Amino acid sequence: MTLDDLRQDIDRVDEVLVRLLNERARCVCEIGRLKKEQGIEIYQPDREKEVLRHVRAVGGEGPLGPDAIGRLFERIIDEARRLERRVVHEQG
Amino acid sequence: MTLDDLRQDIDRVDEVLVRLLNERARCVCEIGRLKKEQGIEIYQPDREKEVLRHVRAVGGEGPLGPDAIGRLFERIIDEARRLERRVVHEQG
Numbered sequence: 001m002t003l004d005d006l007r008q009d010i011d012r013v014d015e016v017l018v019r020l021l022n023e024r025a026r027c028v029c030e031i032g033r034l035k036k037e038q039g040i041e042i043y044q045p046d047r048e049k050e051v052l053r054h055v056r057a058v059g060g061e062g063p064l065g066p067d068a069i070g071r072l073f074e075r076i077i078d079e080a081r082r083l084e085r086r087v088v089h090e091q092g
Numbered sequence: 093m094t095l096d097d098l099r100q101d102i103d104r105v106d107e108v109l110v111r112l113l114n115e116r117a118r119c120v121c122e123i124g125r126l127k128k129e130q131g132i133e134i135y136q137p138d139r140e141k142e143v144l145r146h147v148r149a150v151g152g153e154g155p156l157g158p159d160a161i162g163r164l165f166e167r168i169i170d171e172a173r174r175l176e177r178r179v180v181h182e183q184g
Contacts, residue, residue, distance in 0.1 A: 001122065002126075003123060003126050003127070003130075003132075006119045006122055006123050006126070007123070007139070009119050010116055010119050010120070010143070011143075011146055013112055013115055013116045013119070014116070014143065014146060014147050014150075014165070015147075015150050016112055017109065017112050017113070017116070017147075017168075018147050018150050018151035018154070018161055019150075019151075019154075020105055020108055020109050020112070021109070021151070021154075021156060021161065021164060022151060022154025022155055022156055023105055024102055024105045024106070024109070025154060025155040025156045026154075026155055027098045027101050027102050027105070028102070029155055030093065030098055031095060031098050031099070031102075034094075034095050034098070035095070038095075040095075047099070051102070051103075051106065054103055054106060055106050055107075055109075055110050058106075058107050058110050058111075059110035059111075059113070059114060062110070062111075062113075062114025062117060062118075063114055063117040063118055063121055063175060064113060064114055064117045064171060064175065068171045068174070068175070069110055069113065069114075071167070071171065072113060072164075072167055072168060072171060073106070075163070075164055075167045076109075076164060079156060079160045079163065079164060082160070083155060083156065083160070
């Protein structure tokens with residue numbers, strides 16, 4: 001494979017990553033609405049820890065390794081928290 | 093859908109995200125090896141900008157929006173760069 005082939009592969013993977021990140025974000029917004037409805041605290045640190053444990057466990061064998069996977073998901077969770085708060089504020 | 097259903101959906105999405113992030117990382121390692129072989133500079137800021145432009149364009153319509161997508165991919169690129177350098181060092 002050439003450099004160009006590999007870059008095209010990365011572009012295709014990135015398109016799916018973006019789609020999944022947005023799909024995940026839709027779930028997060030829905031969770032925000034439910035928590036608000038049910039009067040549940042938005043920030044749930046135990047659930048965030050559980051998410052990190054899960055992705056480190058499933059991703060540990062790949063080239064990124066559990067630490068890089070953990071760092072990336074810390075950011076994904078961070079953006080999710082930001083979005084969830086926005087959804088809840090707009091609603092209320 | 094209940095909170096638990098949505099969290100299960102997120103866990104499934106996260107598993108695919110982890111798989112794709114590792115697949116992307118494999119392409120990045122291969123690119124690192126090719127660049128080394130062909131004597132090409134590892135750090136290619138123009139390509140990184142192109143990747144960011146691409147993901148912002150394809151993800152702009154979703155709930156995350158182009159800025160959050162851009163921030164997340166800055167981190168993905170950052171981890172990729174770290175991995176690529178490690179691969180090239182180990183090889184050389």
